[in-house]
Amino acid sequence: MSHLAESFKIRNTTFKNRIIKGAMSEALANTAGQPNHLHFGLYEAWAKGGLGCAITGNVMVDFRAKNEPGVVVAETERDLAQLTQWAELGKKHGMVQLVQLSHPGRQCPKGLNRETVAPSAVPFSPMLATTFGTPRELREDEIFDIIQRFATAAKLCEKAGFEGVQLHGAHGYLISQFLSPLTNKRQDQWGGSNENRMRFLLEVYKAVRTATSGDFIISVKLNSADFQRGGISEQDVIDVFKAVDAAGIDMIEVSGGTYEAPAMAGAKEDKRKASTIAREAYFLDFAANIRQEVKCALMVTGGFRTVTGMNAALDSGACDFVGIARPFAVEVDLADRLLAGQDVRYGVDKIKTGIPMIDKMAIMEIIWYAAQFKSIGEGKQPNPKLSPLKVFFKYLKGNLTAVIKGQVNSRKSA
Template sequence: MSQIADSIQIRNTIFKNRIIKGAMSEALANHEGQPNELHIGLYEAWAKGGLGCAITGNVMVNIAAKNEPGVVAIETERDLAKLQQWAAVGKRYGMVQLIQLSHPGRQCPKGLNKETVAPSAVPFSPMLATMFGTPRELTHDEILDIIQRFATAAAVCEKAGFEGVQLHGAHGYLISQFLSPLTNKRTDQWGGSIENRTRFLLEIYKSVRAATSENFIISVKLNSADFQRGGITEDDVITVFKTIDEAGIDIIEISGGTYEAPAMAGAKAESRKASTIAREAYFLEFAEKIRQHVSCKLMVTGGFRTVAGMNAALESGACDFIGIARPLAVETDLTNRLIAGNDVRYAVNQIKTGIPFVDKMAIMEIIWYAAQFKAIGQGKKPNPKLSPLIVFLNYAKGNIKAVVKGRVNSRKSA
């Protein structure tokens, strides 16, 4: 009968409670993907707020493959000193930190990078094709290079002092693209059967494990479903979960959706089953099902809003950790409040700009919160009433600047 305040041990690391901050894009790095004092200030605020564990936002394993401006990239030990300062923040307050390692594959805005790559050259839906170009299919050698990049980045993270990493295998990023038959049309060893489509994730896990110590925690974030017709089936999802569990993964975070079907942003209340609403969490029902097939620790993120709902999920055995993301963007001390018996203070509603094509995508569910993170990193208080339209216009302006700068740099290196 676990409760949110209970500690738990994985390998030699103690998690002081069961609350984990789910990954959210910080967008605080410079053009070169370097972490800075804003990251340290942001994570220190959460550490002071009592978090048992924080999973960082997307950290790219290749600076040439960024999913957005301002993302951190780890390719070498170039930024080891700053990463060590970041890791030290968690240790100072007893907060475990996992770096989320990612490659976006096809999910990169047009013009941000020199090119985009993916398992197969599958274009986006017409609605998103104006923002995301058709990727180039990866070669076998390029796939092997990306696998090694994950291992190299993980080794740097351990050297910096972080307790572990999370492999981003959800939300339509590259690992997820390999897993889904919608985006993986390959006929070689990396495509076709679910065993072949899982190979990329499995080889990344093996390489990361080989590059780090026995006590280094390796987690993975996986979709329960793509929520797209023709996407990965439930039977295939179960196979993926079982395969990575048998390989020795420590934690699986359960999520769902892609940029084209953004379930990770939260389903609209009217489209959710009454049982889901009553139990709060979006993916808890799937967690109960997958619990029968895996022995690793499970984390469910999305929808939790009350202490009673969180404790009920833990007590059921469906999950071992409660993932909370967006509420922490406006309540940095939320963990301490939850453990004291108080529920989430601010309701999380869909962020709307009033621009229809923008509001149909999940983009505002990322960048509005990133604006909050910048304020927190500067030592300011978050603003729950921040204008989504102003945030989007600033984001668009920043994207244009990043694209222009990228093209200028490309010409200089040509």
């Protein structure tokens, strides 16, 4: 029997199989950050396709801190009806749904928000400095406010009927920024030692756990490394994993990279050994090592392309769930096909516009897929041959419009 088809229970929720759609940015919300029929159409298509669990794209906990146009924001019960409808779609088809809660910190395009905040006022690398401005350092009262916002959003998600949430602590977002010595230069209780740098994550977890019931699943996405010189050390990473496991986290998704070093998108040159590449997943070796240190469920996302590779990973005990992201953008019925023993049909190569400056960034690995999501949400078939250049210029136009609207609204409220 295929390990992929086996069920798995976390708290009182049973996952009908071991396939999880990893979080990908949908960019389908309106300017007010509200979910809509496009989200419903997209997630129902995946649910009908046999998926055991779907982790949503970024859902922001603060409207003042959006990472991109079209992102969903969960602050109040304003959109409870829409969120409830979204959650019910999963239940209807037996698909568990975890809402990925996030704060972008410094990773906000210039002009999108009134200001950008982060643990420390650390600028981006020269290549990205034209897109992302230098953030303002957070005051301690603001740190406590953001912690509470995570808890408020999680409570809202539970009320809507979602089975759990995932705290986004990877890819250079705010939690990840607190963890990394590259972006956290603070000298107070939130910075300095690894114990202090992980304090924000642990306090967010505690607040979310307190705000929700004992049946609610809380997971976290963490980097195995940030792949930058001077970044978080391997031992510090291990200590973070052990700390959240000891605190009671239900599941950890293993990932890696940031906007400045986007290993999560496979954008870096693959220098792994042939034996490692044969195991497919980008972060499986790290997961195998960390498996000896933690008791919670582990999910590995990135690189899986064959049923044999997925079953081997599960059989090894390195992970409990196989996370697949990008292929689901062009194969909505992928879960059913995998369970039938068929491999991923579209390997999905790196998305390139032909413009070197753009292609060095991870942005196309986000927006090209978002364009596919819109088509699926509208009931259309995805297009694996969609022009990246066309998608990029449409994205620029949308970004510019959002920035202009944001500036106009800021002036009106000033």
